[in-house]
Amino acid sequence: MTELDPKAYQFATLAIHSHQAPDPETGAVITPIYQTSTFEQQDAGKHKGYDYSRSGNPTRSALEGCLADLEGGHHALCFASGLGALTTLSMALFKPGDHILCGDDVYGGTYRFFDKVFRPYGIDVEFVDFTRPDLVRQRVRPNTKALYLETPTNPLLKLVDIEAMVAIAKSHKLITILDNTFASPYFQRGLALGVDIILHSTTKYIGGHSDVVGGALILKDDTHAQALRFHQNSLGATPDPFASWLTLRGLKTLALRMKAHEANALSLAQFMEKHPGVESVIYPGLPSHPQYDLAKRQMLGFGGMIAVRVKGGLDEARTFMKSLKLFTLAESLGGVESLVEHPALMTHASIEPQVRNAIGITDNLVRMSVGIEDAEDLKRDVAQALDKVLALAKV
Numbered sequence: 001m002t003e004l005d006p007k008a009y010q011f012a013t014l015a016i017h018s019h020q021a022p023d024p025e026t027g028a029v030i031t032p033i034y035q036t037s038t039f040e041q042q043d044a045g046k047h048k049g050y051d052y053s054r055s056g057n058p059t060r061s062a063l064e065g066c067l068a069d070l071e072g073g074h075h076a077l078c079f080a081s082g083l084g085a086l087t088t089l090s091m092a093l094f095k096p097g098d099h100i101l102c103g104d105d106v107y108g109g110t111y112r113f114f115d116k117v118f119r120p121y122g123i124d125v126e127f128v129d130f131t132r133p134d135l136v137r138q139r140v141r142p143n144t145k146a147l148y149l150e151t152p153t154n155p156l157l158k159l160v161d162i163e164a165m166v167a168i169a170k171s172h173k174l175i176t177i178l179d180n181t182f183a184s185p186y187f188q189r190g191l192a193l194g195v196d197i198i199l200h201s202t203t204k205y206i207g208g209h210s211d212v213v214g215g216a217l218i219l220k221d222d223t224h225a226q227a228l229r230f231h232q233n234s235l236g237a238t239p240d241p242f243a244s245w246l247t248l249r250g251l252k253t254l255a256l257r258m259k260a261h262e263a264n265a266l267s268l269a270q271f272m273e274k275h276p277g278v279e280s281v282i283y284p285g286l287p288s289h290p291q292y293d294l295a296k297r298q299m300l301g302f303g304g305m306i307a308v309r310v311k312g313g314l315d316e317a318r319t320f321m322k323s324l325k326l327f328t329l330a331e332s333l334g335g336v337e338s339l340v341e342h343p344a345l346m347t348h349a350s351i352e353p354q355v356r357n358a359i360g361i362t363d364n365l366v367r368m369s370v371g372i373e374d375a376e377d378l379k380r381d382v383a384q385a386l387d388k389v390l391a392l393a394k395v
């Protein structure tokens with residue numbers, strides 16, 4: 001089987017076949033795990049394309065090639081984690097004295113890296129409400145180099161208007177970077193909307209089974225790709241062959257899984273919105289979401305993440321989470337199994353309480369990663385847990 005022309009095939013086909021032709025040596029249908037740190041050279045400096053697994057490995061190449069096709073990019077680079085992708089990207093593209101504008105509702109670890117680790121190196125990162133393009137435009141300075149956006153955001157599922165950000169970036173010659181972890185390439189293709197670089201925590205929907213940590217960068221531009229490739233090798237935050245293989249195996253079913261995540265999330269969001277134990281539900285696929293129209297315009301689907309404010313405060317949120325039987329209390333998201341977490345105490349605990357509250361990460365906010373279990377089972381589980389919240393409120 002020769003390499004597929006990505007323009008001639010649909011997403012689900014590419015996820016299974018792109019850069020994953022049967023092994024020409026043995027006929028193995030599945031890309032082997034090239035569990036080797038080094039490769040024989042035919043002569044000093046002469047090899048078959050691989051010399052050392054930090055620099056490159058055939059299993060990782062298959063994953064990188066497939067991801068590039070799925071995001072509509074020309075290059076993809078994989079990392080040992082999403083934060084490995086972020087740190088490598090940051091060191092490759094920015095230097096002391098640069099200014100970066102970043103959304104104020106990004107993943108807590110992204111905030112922590114920019115605020116606590118990168119800033120002391122002399123890079124000024126400013127956090128701005130990216131749902132307000134007017135504000136973002138005002139904050140651009142002569143030394144601004146990039147807009148760093150995440151949409152839908154974590155955990156509040158706010159949407160950033162990607163095309164509006166790209167327009168601002170283009171008029172000031174800035175690089176746009178989009179963390180596409182929540183939507184996955186199945187539901188959102190930033191490169192087609194003019195974004196320069198896509199970042200993923202492949203730990204989430206792309207891997208899809210909560211069994212491997214990884215990250216990826218996908219882009220079209222050759223010059224940036226070269227700088228990133230150099231830093232990927234120089235910094236060494238690369239995934240090992242088995243992690244690459246697990247991620248590639250998960251990726252094969254991304255289309256199927258995303259459809260199931262979305263169907264389950266929509267049905268749960270609609271159900272919870274009517275429940276008296278709930279103050280509000282945040283889900284981009286609900287007409288009550290303030291950016292429902294934008295979601296329909298820029299996304300190809302609404303995804304599997306829900307944020308819910310239960311009636312009450314921390315006690316009620318704890319009761320809700322503890323009463324759920326099918327949702328495991330755990331950080332992370334995007335696996336086949338449903339998870340629940342408390343952003344203020346868990347994923348976003350590294351953000352100072354006053355900042356957290358100001359951006360809406362309140363004590364009654366619970367984030368749900370809706371899995372692909374049976375929809376009615378999930379609904380029954382959520383119903384009984386919300387009934388316990390109501391009972392507590394009456395005490």
Ligand SMILES: Cc1ncc(COP(=O)(O)O)c(C=O)c1O
Pocket residue numbers: 081082083084107109110150154179181182200201202203213214215332
């Ligand atoms: C939106 C988003 N971006 C980036 C990351 C960081 O990825 P990783 O945990 O793979 O380093 C996460 C992790 O939760 C995330 O949710």
